[in-house]
Each structure stands twice: as C-alpha cells, then as structure tokens.
Amino acid sequence: NAGVMQNPRHLVRRRGQEARLRCSPMKGHSHVYWYRQLPEEGLKFMVYLQKENIIDESGMPKERFSAEFPKEGPSILRIQQVVRGDSAAYFCASSPRTPTPGELFFGEGSRLTVL
C-alpha cells in the first residue's frame, strides 16, 4: 500500500516563476492537508482539502498561494511569482474518510528553493 506521494522532491525556481507541488494521498484517503516547514521551525498549517472542496485555508497566504484537490488526480499546491521567502519544505498529509485526530500520514515533502 503506497504511502503519501509528493513530487517533485526538490524544485528550484527563480524569483517570479511559478511552483507547482503535487500530492497523491494514501489509497482510500479523501482528506489532504498542506504544511510548510521553514528552516529551524515547526510545521505551519496551510490548508485542508477534501475532494473538490477547500475546507480550511486559514493558514494560506492570501496572495500568490492556491490549492486544489480535484475529483480525479493529485492535490496541487500552487505558488505564483515565487519569492525567496517561499523557500521551504512543503509537506502534504492525508487521513482517512473519517479523520482520526492526529494520525496524519505525511509524504516525504517537496523542498522548494527560490534563487
């Protein structure tokens, strides 16, 4: 049973470009969460999605960032016009149809470097 799959694992972008990070949840999981981890910091919640719905985006910056989880295909975290401060590790997690508090299954992360 494959775990949470994230790609790309590493992404380098120049300032002003767009970054797209993909996350395929574990089989049977319909809840996806995106977190950002800055160097020497803990994970910061960004957004919580179910299929075709954004449930909670309270941690997402209002500008340049967007997320989706379509009916078919992976969840996408999109960062437009990247800046150096966007350099971080972005982790996706998933949970089953009935969320079990705290038992999130994390992917290995996508590390974004903005030059």
Added chain:
Amino acid sequence: AQSVAQPEDQVNVAEGNPLTVKCTYSVSGNPYLFWYVQYPNRGLQFLLKYITGDNLVKGSYGFEAEFNKSQTSFHLKKPSALVSDSALYFCAVSLTYNNNDMRFGAGTRLTVKP
C-alpha cells in the same frame, strides 16, 4: 488559540540511557496532544497521542509520554535510547477533534551517541 513549546533545540544522550524530550502546551480548554518523529529527508511519522484517560500513553518504537495537566506538559520518554532513535521530534496540540487545527512545535533534534 493553542500553542506548543519545545524548550530544547537539541538533546544528546548516550545509547542505552533514558531519554526525555520536553513539550509544554498552552490551550484554553482540554488539549489533544501528539508526538511525531521525522527522520532525515522524510515526512513526519505519528508516534503517539493523548486524547483522554490514562495520563501515560505508550506509542511506537518503545516511546511513551506523560500528560501532566498541572504542569501543562507532555514530555516524550524512552527508558533506553538507541542510535536509530536519532531524529527530529515534534510535539503538537489540538483543541478539537479535527486535524486542521493541529499546531506543531519547532522540533527537538535528538542525537543518540554509541
């Protein structure tokens, strides 16, 4: 709003010795508390959680944690450390039964030396 603090950036212990990784929390109600471990270049893995009931919670890989309401702490412990326990450990707190309000600490890097 809830928050969690991990007062130590780094913990070093010798293999075979007991280890403790500290966590304190701040919430306005009854907390749900969690520990996760992150190995290099990997995602976080769930270790254990406290929801209700017995204050001593046992988890994966021989780890346990004790919920102390009076001290608002949830320290992670293991009686005998292994070199393979070396990793980054995150404490997290939630106020609700939902995952999207989970708040993580900054992490503590545990190094176990042979």
